[in-house]
Amino acid sequence: MSSPSSGAGGPFWDPWEPLRQHVASELARRLASAGAPETVEALLRQLEVASVGVADFGVPVHRAAQAAGVPAERLAERLADGFPLTGGLARVTADGPYVNFHADAPTLVRTTLELVFARAGAYGHAPARTESVCVEHTSANTTGPFHVGRVRNGIIGDTYARTLRAAGFPVVTQYYVDDMGRQSAMITWIWSRPLDRWPAEVREGSALPGAERPASEKPDAWYGRPYRFVSERVKNDPGTAASVGELVRELESGRAPPAHRRLATEILDGMLASLARLSIRFDEFVWESSFVADGSVDRVIDRLRRAPHAQVEENGALTVDAGGYGLPQEKARIVVTRGDGTSLYVTRDIAYHLAKFARFARAVDVLGQDHRLHARTLSALLAELGEERRPEFVIYQDITVPEGGRMSTRQGKAVYLDDLLDEATERARAEVLQRREDLPAEEVDGIAAQVAAGAVRFHILRIAPDKPVKFQWEEALAFDGRSGPFLQYSYARASSILRKAGRERPPYPFRPGALATPEEAALVRAIAGLPGTVAYVARTGHVHTLATYAFSLAEAFNRAYQAVPVLRAEGDLRDARLALVAAARQALGNSLDLIGIARLERM
RNA sequence: GGGCGUGUAGCCUAGCCUGGAUAGGGCACCGGGUUCCUAACCCGGGGGCCGGGGGUUCGAAUCCCCCCACGCCCGCCA
Numbered sequence A: 001m002s003s004p005s006s007g008a009g010g011p012f013w014d015p016w017e018p019l020r021q022h023v024a025s026e027l028a029r030r031l032a033s034a035g036a037p038e039t040v041e042a043l044l045r046q047l048e049v050a051s052v053g054v055a056d057f058g059v060p061v062h063r064a065a066q067a068a069g070v071p072a073e074r075l076a077e078r079l080a081d082g083f084p085l086t087g088g089l090a091r092v093t094a095d096g097p098y099v100n101f102h103a104d105a106p107t108l109v110r111t112t113l114e115l116v117f118a119r120a121g122a123y124g125h126a127p128a129r130t131e132s133v134c135v136e137h138t139s140a141n142t143t144g145p146f147h148v149g150r151v152r153n154g155i156i157g158d159t160y161a162r163t164l165r166a167a168g169f170p171v172v173t174q175y176y177v178d179d180m181g182r183q184s185a186m187i188t189w190i191w192s193r194p195l196d197r198w199p200a201e202v203r204e205g206s207a208l209p210g211a212e213r214p215a216s217e218k219p220d221a222w223y224g225r226p227y228r229f230v231s232e233r234v235k236n237d238p239g240t241a242a243s244v245g246e247l248v249r250e251l252e253s254g255r256a257p258p259a260h261r262r263l264a265t266e267i268l269d270g271m272l273a274s275l276a277r278l279s280i281r282f283d284e285f286v287w288e289s290s291f292v293a294d295g296s297v298d299r300v301i302d303r304l305r306r307a308p309h310a311q312v313e314e315n316g317a318l319t320v321d322a323g324g325y326g327l328p329q330e331k332a333r334i335v336v337t338r339g340d341g342t343s344l345y346v347t348r349d350i351a352y353h354l355a356k357f358a359r360f361a362r363a364v365d366v367l368g369q370d371h372r373l374h375a376r377t378l379s380a381l382l383a384e385l386g387e388e389r390r391p392e393f394v395i396y397q398d399i400t401v402p403e404g405g406r407m408s409t410r411q412g413k414a415v416y417l418d419d420l421l422d423e424a425t426e427r428a429r430a431e432v433l434q435r436r437e438d439l440p441a442e443e444v445d446g447i448a449a450q451v452a453a454g455a456v457r458f459h460i461l462r463i464a465p466d467k468p469v470k471f472q473w474e475e476a477l478a479f480d481g482r483s484g485p486f487l488q489y490s491y492a493r494a495s496s497i498l499r500k501a502g503r504e505r506p507p508y509p510f511r512p513g514a515l516a517t518p519e520e521a522a523l524v525r526a527i528a529g530l531p532g533t534v535a536y537v538a539r540t541g542h543v544h545t546l547a548t549y550a551f552s553l554a555e556a557f558n559r560a561y562q563a564v565p566v567l568r569a570e571g572d573l574r575d576a577r578l579a580l581v582a583a584a585r586q587a588l589g590n591s592l593d594l595i596g597i598a599r600l601e602r603m
Numbered sequence B: 001g002g003g004c005g006u007g008u009a010g011c012c013u014a015g016c017c018u019g020g021a022u023a024g025g026g027c028a029c030c031g032g033g034u035u036c037c038u039a040a041c042c043c044g045g046g047g048g049c050c051g052g053g054g055g056u057u058c059g060a061a062u063c064c065c066c067c068c069a070c071g072c073c074c075g076c077c078a
Helices: A017-033 A040-049 A062-068 A072-080 A105-122 A148-166 A182-191 A200-206 A219-224 A227-236 A238-252 A258-276 A289-293 A296-305 A345-359 A369-384 A417-435 A441-461 A484-501 A518-528 A530-540 A544-563 A571-595
Strands: A057-060 A089-095 A098-103 A133-136 A171-177 A284-287 A310-312 A318-321 A333-335 A362-368 A392-396
Touching: A017 A040, A017 A057, A017 A072, A017 A089, A017 A098, A040 A057, A062 A072, A072 A089, A072 A098, A098 A105, A105 A518, A105 A571, A133 A148, A133 A345, A148 A171, A148 A362, A148 A392, A148 A417, A148 A441, A148 A530, A148 A571, A182 A219, A182 A227, A182 A238, A182 A258, A200 A227, A219 A258, A227 A238, A258 A417, A284 A289, A289 A296, A289 A345, A296 A310, A296 A318, A296 A345, A318 A369, A333 A369, A345 A362, A345 A369, A362 A369, A369 A392, A417 A441, A441 A484, A441 A544, A441 A571, A484 A544, A484 A571, A518 A530, A518 A544, A518 A571, A530 A544, A530 A571, A544 A571
Parallel strands: A133 A171, A133 A362, A171 A284, A362 A392
Antiparallel strands: A057 A098, A089 A098, A310 A318, A318 A333
């Protein structure tokens, strides 16, 4: 975590920063004089992780005690004794082999709330940086509607992009549209022929009510209908395989029929409409064919031909021996062109990534676990070309279905995003109507859609990308407990208090000492955790940590809500509590923005 | 067969990178809480050999090795 803060008093955006800096540097000094030198950086890391309930943060001194040759308990006492209580530090205690640090409560309250109010919507964000980042995510084939498995990519990618922006990076999100492969060719192949000449089983399987798309059906759903049946036929019927193959060659040579781009665009529009329901949008769309058309793929092939480990096979295919780049032995020889000299997916992807690096300092690729080897291949080829930069990969595991295996349209084992959101919206509407008879129907609809999106987005985001997600309807549709709607509800509660107090806008004057209950103290600490969480997620790509954090913040808010009356309080107690509610609402709202879940003023 | 990843209560999950204080939560279950700011909430309770075994260490859910289970990849497909 880099910081322009030079310690207490300097500019900072993390309320803990002055205290942590003070503790770390003083502790480093004391450890050095005790004969167990530690760097400030190492101590800051330890302070971050060693925190437990008994203090704000602490550090075990076993190792240092060994280095110094004294018992840990003695060293802890020596380190704690006379520790200067400045920079917001109230107390330092030696608890067995641990040194614990307790923040001065009023100071932490003041520091935190003032920072929140000063930065408002930017609370939690870091100052701007110059390194630009390209985040490529989703990039699903334009063959039909999104199923939930594919959407995990978008949820992770979009959340990471939002977090990197908050961490100060200029971010551009890109969707790489594959318009060159067999998948998209199959769509064009089937839709380029009149309906009465479709193969019987494709026509029957697709169950089209007519030749024209009804207004009620989205283009991705409509044009995607025959996909799995064409795919099946290509596997079983050599004639179909041959004509689709013919079309693929046309696409690769740049002679795509006009219908091809039109179909892809229309289907993509439908797919993007679904993603928009989850607040996922893209800055740019990059068409794979563009790298063939502008000659950059040819230039990549030329460069690879002259690369140190390149070799031309008997039939003319160009390969690169990437054994030296850590690829598994079986896959060490990467095929870069076919025997006829045409490019392959990985070759075009190289051209794409060189284009990324020409514009951006960093490139982040969000990929499913089935692309791990591709990721390593890509890196190996970039190395072979002498490019020093590498994409940073965020890899996530599949969403599986209860009967086993990953979601798959082709196997008919898929839950579609639109269906899930429709069902979730219906349930959310029922929930809203049950408790809010006063709201106009239009607002109920809006709330229901946002609650549904919040539930789905949180449900998928909450799990570490490394782990598989077992899709279960009832869990995906849960609105209570650790869920998106719980966060939205907390935000709505905070909004409601401020609304009823007539204090929806700053200023929020407060006397820090007035916020003295344990629930209020815990809430302040939760609020103070946002900047550190943003920095952590930006550094690691562990986007699910945002979900964990936001939940713990909402939880702290609800506990305080339960324990501490605000509107019924009086005088400076009421003012201070209103300020705390306003700060909690701000921190929670900013967290929701990062997660991509709508803030709801009421629900 | 090889490579990569995952395994934490009935179910779901955080913590693992960077070893440290009684392994945090949620769902479900049991018991409480609303003349009061939205009960989509809060409080209490039971439920864990952290997949198994070995190792390193003062100390292992966390690091290393072996094994087991599950997933994915190992195309001149994308």
